[in-house]
Amino acid sequence: MSLGPVRTCAGCGRRAPKPDLQRFTASGGELSPSASGPGRGVYTCRRLACFERALARRAFNRTLRQTVRVDPALSRLYTEGYG
Ligand SMILES: [Zn+2]
Incomplete structure (x- = not known):
């Protein structure tokens, strides 16, 4: 029995x-939602609190190993569209 990638x-x-989880990659120095795009990915739960916490902890930068711009509109990913 496999649970798949964790x-x-x-x-x-x-x-x-x-x-x-919601996956992001760095695209042109910007944090971009990407379920399957190439490159190093960073993940959060599908909860706005986790996105904000990752931002506050600079975890996106750390995991992606670069400084990424984060569009505040990305928070919409967590508040809309996932039913
Ligand atoms: Zn989380």
């Missing part, structure tokens, strides 16, 4: 199956 939330540190 990733760690950059906000709260929870480990969860990859499809349960």
Whole structure:
């Protein structure tokens, strides 16, 4: 029995199956939602609190190994569209 790939939330540190998490990559120096794009990814739970916490902890920068700009509109990913 396999649960598939597991990733760690950059906000709260929870480990969860990859499809349960929101993935981002750095695209042109900007944090970009990307479920399957190339490059190093960083993950959060699908909770705004985890996104904000990851931001406050600079976990996106640390995990992506670069300084990324974060568009505040990305918070909409967590408040809309996931039903
Ligand atoms: Zn989390």
